[in-house]
Amino acid sequence: MNILLIGSGGREHALAWKLAQSPYCDTLYASPGNPGIAAHAACVDLDVTDHEAVIAFARVKGVELVVIGPEAPLVDGLSDSLRAFGIPVFGPSASAARLEGSKGFTKDLCTRANIPTAAYARHADKAAALADLPRFGLPVVIKADGLAAGKGVIIAETADDAEAAIEDMFGGGFGTAGAEVVLEEFMRGEEASFFALTDGRDVVAFGSAQDHKRVGDGDVGPNTGGMGAYSPAPVLTPELEARVMEEIIWPTVKTMAAEGNPYSGVLYAGLMLTAQGPKLIEYNARFGDPECQVLMTRFEGDLVTLLRAIADGQLADTDAPEFSSDTALTVVMAAKGYPGTAEKGGAIHLPKTNAAMIFHAGTALNEGQLVANGGRVLNVTARGRNVTEAQARAYAAVDAVDFPSGFCRRDIGWREVAREAGE
Numbered sequence: 358m359n360i361l362l363i364g365s366g367g368r369e370h371a372l373a374w375k376l377a378q379s380p381y382c383d384t385l386y387a388s389p390g391n392p393g394i395a396a397h398a399a400c401v402d403l404d405v406t407d408h409e410a411v412i413a414f415a416r417v418k419g420v421e422l423v424v425i426g427p428e429a430p431l432v433d434g435l436s437d438s439l440r441a442f443g444i445p446v447f448g449p450s451a452s453a454a455r456l457e458g459s460k461g462f463t464k465d466l467c468t469r470a471n472i473p474t475a476a477y478a479r480h481a482d483k484a485a486a487l488a489d490l491p492r493f494g495l496p497v498v499i500k501a502d503g504l505a506a507g508k509g510v511i512i513a514e515t516a517d518d519a520e521a522a523i524e525d526m527f528g529g530g531f532g533t534a535g536a537e538v539v540l541e542e543f544m545r546g547e548e549a550s551f552f553a554l555t556d557g558r559d560v561v562a563f564g565s566a567q568d569h570k571r572v573g574d575g576d577v578g579p580n581t582g583g584m585g586a587y588s589p590a591p592v593l594t595p596e597l598e599a600r601v602m603e604e605i606i607w608p609t610v611k612t613m614a615a616e617g618n619p620y621s622g623v624l625y626a627g628l629m630l631t632a633q634g635p636k637l638i639e640y641n642a643r644f645g646d647p648e649c650q651v652l653m654t655r656f657e658g659d660l661v662t663l664l665r666a667i668a669d670g671q672l673a674d675t676d677a678p679e680f681s682s683d684t685a686l687t688v689v690m691a692a693k694g695y696p697g698t699a700e701k702g703g704a705i706h707l708p709k710t711n712a713a714m715i716f717h718a719g720t721a722l723n724e725g726q727l728v729a730n731g732g733r734v735l736n737v738t739a740r741g742r743n744v745t746e747a748q749a750r751a752y753a754a755v756d757a758v759d760f761p762s763g764f765c766r767r768d769i770g771w772r773e774v775a776r777e778a779g780e
């Protein structure tokens with residue numbers, strides 16, 4: 358079948374690489390794609406906010422599956438528009454994507470479905486939010502309700518900082534995303550990510566991962582979209598995964614369906630492993646980036662069959678996803694300046710290697726020369742028997758990449774490497 362993949366990052370490169378390996382994939386199109394994706398797909402420049410243009414393209418090219426990578430087109434209803442024309446889509450409706458697009462929506466769902474999560478309050482009025490602050494204690498978590506490119510979460514250590522964050526959000530510091538805020542109890546524990554695939558009715562687990570959000574070694578410095586990740590996350594033991602499925606994922610899927618708002622696609626649960634058990638921090642309505650890169654590196658099934666079954670509401674008839682027992686680890690190579698203004702245009706020379714996959718996250722071709730074209734530029738990904746081995750292989754490949762205007766963290770996976778060393 359012909360497939361159209363929407364997106365341009367490392368997540369989409371990993372999806373394209375896997376989709377193209379399927380015997381069921383005829384022509385793979387990617388929009389806009391990137392130079393790495395171009396090795397697996399025909400890149401086309403569609404305006405994804407112009408739904409009619411995407412539908413027209415899909416019809417002319419006989420596209421029978423559209424895979425939507427990033428959250429913005431989901432929240433914008435691209436999957437609804439495509440489905441209205443009978444085109445199968447992997448990705449939730451706009452209404453279901455509110456699980457990512459509105460933090461307040463998700464918190465209210467947790468209340469209705471009795472899902473463990475931090476205590477919270479929603480406020481659309483600044484004075485009410487300020488008055489409500491003290492009962493949350495310190496630190497307190499303050500979130501802009503809407504999509505804020507991963508930046509709408511403030512953990513305030515002092516009352517002054519908390520008040521300033523509320524002032525900033527209602528003052529438009531996060532655009533319309535901050536028109537409503539969510540105040541949350543601060544949860545303690547280790548964070549892990551869990552993925553589940555659902556067609557709205559049935560659910561399968563799709564692996565776990567941990568990422569490193571801070572820009573600097575030792576988890577210091579500003580937050581980023583993720584500087585590296587590994588899968589599986591051993592802290593999420595089979596027992597904990599079973600609890601997550603039963604206490605968090607299934608109640609979400611069942612409640613959404615019962616309320617006439619079925620969720621179809623990947624549910625990416627950000628979890629806090631607290632002393633009382635796993636609690637939901639937030640949902641994303643898409644694969645994580647760079648978590649997708651490590652999941653795809655371990656996934657051993659046919660991605661086309663699986664995603665099409667989900668698009669068709671036939672997950673129940675599909676084999677359970679199989680993963681390698683290996684660990685996969687990815688190191689993000691970013692352009693200097695990231696997560697602030699990243700240096701664009703720096704030349705990159707990639708090594709020829711079979712020991713690692715180098716996914717392109719933010720690259721472009723400039724007169725035939727591969728150059729940096731984004732904050733996160735490359736995702737150097739390797740497999741190994743454990744995190745220690747995967748880490749060593751990934752950094753061996755990183756060291757063979759010639760990218761003078763780039764940088765990376767040198768300690769991706771440190772928590773597990775220390776545990777594996779018995780420290």
Ligand code: AMP
Binds near residue numbers: 475510543544627639
């Ligand atoms: P989010 O964008 O909701 O995933 O939040 C970004 C990060 O803020 C999370 O990965 C956590 O590290 C942290 N965070 C969010 N909510 C809480 C909470 N209620 N308690 C503790 N940390 C939180």
Ligand code: GLY
Binds near residue numbers: 507568582644647
């Ligand atoms: N790596 C975090 C995310 O994709 O949201």
